[in-house]
Amino acid sequence: MTPAINIVKKAKVFYKLHEYQHNPSSSSYGEEAAELLNQDSAQVFKTLLVAVEGDQKKLAVAVVPVSGQLNIKAMAAALKVKKVVMAEVVAAERITGYIAGGISPLGQKRVLPTVIDESANSYESIFMSAGRRGLEIEMSAGDLAILTSARFANISR
Template sequence: MTPAVNSVKRAKKSYVLHEYAHNPGSASYGEEAAVLLQQEPARVFKTLMVAMEGNQKKLAVAVVPVSGQLNLKAMALALQVKKVVMAEAPAAERSSGYIVGGISPLGQKRALPTIIDETARHFATIYFSAGKRGLELEMSAGDLAMLTSAGFADISR
């Protein structure tokens, strides 16, 4: 199992694991998950990595709905830094231990500042990557926040 799933099991939190046949040619991993799991895209979240102050070694995690985009200014404000830029794929993979398209907010190599979009609170449970393409975890946003020491903020547009 992935480090993300193992971390949820260790914490003894309620979750559901969903597996689907991932298409490597898919243009959007998150939208693919929403379609194949027959969920509204606003309830399926993607995990994005940002570099604080543009430093690719100083990363943070944003969890936003696949139906939207990360608002970089709002993310910087939530992290209380001047600016953030999207992390480069190699830096995100090195830091998280996951490959792009399968990055989970859980079970990363080291704990990073994490912000979950406020809209996650609108749902009893949300879906997000379980640490590999074609595998999603479903659990409450509150439990995800507790396990990642995350805050909530309006970071998507």
């Protein structure tokens, strides 16, 4: 069990786990998940971390579709800050407790400000990392928002 799975079990929300054989040479974890699970890449979401005002100790979480990219300016606006930059992998892993490619928005070591792309509301359920490479969790965007205290905003392009 990962911390992400423990969180959803404890909350008693509806979810499904989807496991696939992760290829270590894969360069895009989200695209790999979408392809191997035979899902639309717009319904599979990736968890990205940004450094608020460039401070690698002050991170926030962006949950965006694999089919798109994070709009940095929109993310800064959603957080009501002047700017954000992508977090360094080492900082993201240290603060979340997960390894890159397996970072889940759920069950991180610290509660971080979280923004989910509003496109998630277009689906009955979305897919995201369950806390390790090769394991995805499917659940409603609304439940994800509640469990992470997230807000929705148009943060992808």
